[in-house]
């Protein structure tokens with residue numbers, strides 16, 4: 001299972017969480033990675049943790065003030081990027097352009113979507129993976145695998161119908177190892193989570209719990 005921890009803009013110490021991600025990753029068969037804010041990418045990557053960007057824009061080098069260039073996040077140490085997170089939604093054409101930009105820079109891609117229909121559309125753009133996240137469950141602590149298991153199974157089916165090579169992750173409210181196991185039982189190959197680690201009093205303990213059954 002792939003456990004991707006998005007730090008969003010939570011007021012946690014990104015380097016401390018990244019060190020915990022690195023250490024926990026070494027103690028499990030699961031793959032554990034962290035997605036800090038763009039401004040923290042370099043410091044986080046220096047810890048040795050697998051580092052992801054939270055977003056890249058559908059742009060190339062040039063006059064794009066305030067945008068995030070895929071090559072720059074790769075140079076800062078990111079190996080992959082989220083695209084179209086529910087909190088950073090893009091138009092379909094821009095999702096396509098961002099996937100293209102990420103691939104140009106050698107970044108792995110996870111395109112987020114709200115529901116199975118959008119997952120099918122996202123899978124058609126050829127990312128490495130898609131992540132289904134019902135927006136109403138994000139940050140609630142109520143795991144999607146429990147509150148809406150059908151959405152995960154339907155997302156897996158929708159992605160496979162379009163491109164069987166695209167992996168499916170699920171996210172929203174995931175915070176325990178049992179949640180991760182339940183996500184896997186529904187056909188998901190990984191989880192995307194944030195508050196369960198970024199807002200935890202002890203992020204290391206939260207991460208250890210997440211991977212314990214894997």
Ligand SMILES: O=C[C@H](O)COP(=O)(O)O
Nearest residue numbers: 006139172173193194195
């Ligand atoms: O990127 C992560 C997701 O939006 C899930 O967030 P959450 O784990 O706080 O519900």
